[in-house]
Amino acid sequence: xxxxTSDDTGVGxxxxxxxxxxxxxxxxxxxxxxxxxxxxLTPVLWHLVRAYGLDRExxxxxxxxxxMALVRNVDxxxxxxxxxxxxxxxxxxxxxxxxxxxxRVDVAEPQTLDAxxxxxxxxDSTVLAERTARTLWRHIAQxxxxxxxxxRVIAFEDRxxxxxxxxxxxxxxxxxxxTRGRCLDKLRGLLAADPEWSDQRD
Amino acid sequence: MTDDxxxxxxxxxxxxxxxxxxxDLADRVLFTLQLEDLEFELMRLEEALQxxxxxxxxxxxxxxxxxxxxxxxxxVSDSGPHRRRIDGWIxxxxxxxxxxxxxxxxxxxxxxxxxxxxxxxxxxxxxxxMIHPTTGAEVPLHRPVVTPPVQL
Numbered sequence: 001x002x003x004x005t006s007d008d009t010g011v012g013x014x015x016x017x018x019x020x021x022x023x024x025x026x027x028x029x030x031x032x033x034x035x036x037x038x039x040x041l042t043p044v045l046w047h048l049v050r051a052y053g054l055d056r057e058x059x060x061x062x063x064x065x066x067x068m069a070l071v072r073n074v075d076x077x078x079x080x081x082x083x084x085x086x087x088x089x090x091x092x093x094x095x096x097x098x099x100x101x102x103x104r105v106d107v108a109e110p111q112t113l114d115a116x117x118x119x120x121x122x123x124d125s126t127v128l129a130e131r132t133a134r135t136l137w138r139h140i141a142q143x144x145x146x147x148x149x150x151x152r153v154i155a156f157e158d159r160x161x162x163x164x165x166x167x168x169x170x171x172x173x174x175x176x177x178x179t180r181g182r183c184l185d186k187l188r189g190l191l192a193a194d195p196e197w198s199d200q201r202d
Numbered sequence: 203m204t205d206d207x208x209x210x211x212x213x214x215x216x217x218x219x220x221x222x223x224x225x226d227l228a229d230r231v232l233f234t235l236q237l238e239d240l241e242f243e244l245m246r247l248e249e250a251l252q253x254x255x256x257x258x259x260x261x262x263x264x265x266x267x268x269x270x271x272x273x274x275x276x277x278v279s280d281s282g283p284h285r286r287r288i289d290g291w292i293x294x295x296x297x298x299x300x301x302x303x304x305x306x307x308x309x310x311x312x313x314x315x316x317x318x319x320x321x322x323x324x325x326x327x328x329x330x331x332m333i334h335p336t337t338g339a340e341v342p343l344h345r346p347v348v349t350p351p352v353q354l
Contacts (some may be wrong), residue, residue, distance in 0.1 A: 044221035133219040
């Protein structure tokens, strides 16, 4: 697994500047920039929305709805630098709302998901990556639901808006940081106790 | 011990491997955003029925979409090589104007009083159905309703 570059404090940092640039270009009349913006951020939105437990169809609906909301309310994004946060926060809020309405929440167990995956094959590096992913998936599935959700959100959104996250996770704003630390520690503990994990990582 | 950033990166890569976004999701989003007027209600895919054991040219599948005020059941069947036929049924029934958006243009028809409509000879690719408020139709719609784009 590659290590983080030094100027990268998280995973999503690379994209907010690009997103801001594309958004500004689109606002200035470059239609193709919207195309690039959608292709850049749609995978991020997908993972954020899936963190709320929606099934795949509902998750797709929420991603579509988020982009429609951006185009309809484009004037509410005054600063292009805010476009990443605007879309991610809108997507999470909509996902949370949809999940609360009780619509088709996905309770897929890792095993069923495992079965849906193509058989492991291909180059050695791919095999290793998949094996690593499966191991990690198995351990994350043992964490409390709140931890699973929080970790998936922060793995795809570098600095999520804490106010909305607080509502969605049902914890105080001041507890998000400590909760994040505890969740990561729990995961580290599970991984450390798994010889298979250290084998794969060495 | 793995530091936070490395661990979160592993979590990121894991979800990308185990639960990736549908490959054409961005294409479908962009297909919808091409609509000039976004003042419509996006329908939700309620259920997708897999082809019921059928194989070969008779393969058909049915999907249901719902909006606040109506649902539409759509059956897609083969009508030739790379050609599909779409049969739709709007409920409650009404003689509503129906548009089918395809990458190659828009087809238009009107549902009958029972809400049934059809498009023969639809090329494969992304399509999207748009149902418009229609004067004289029994079903009052305040704004158009649009299905998410689906691959034929």
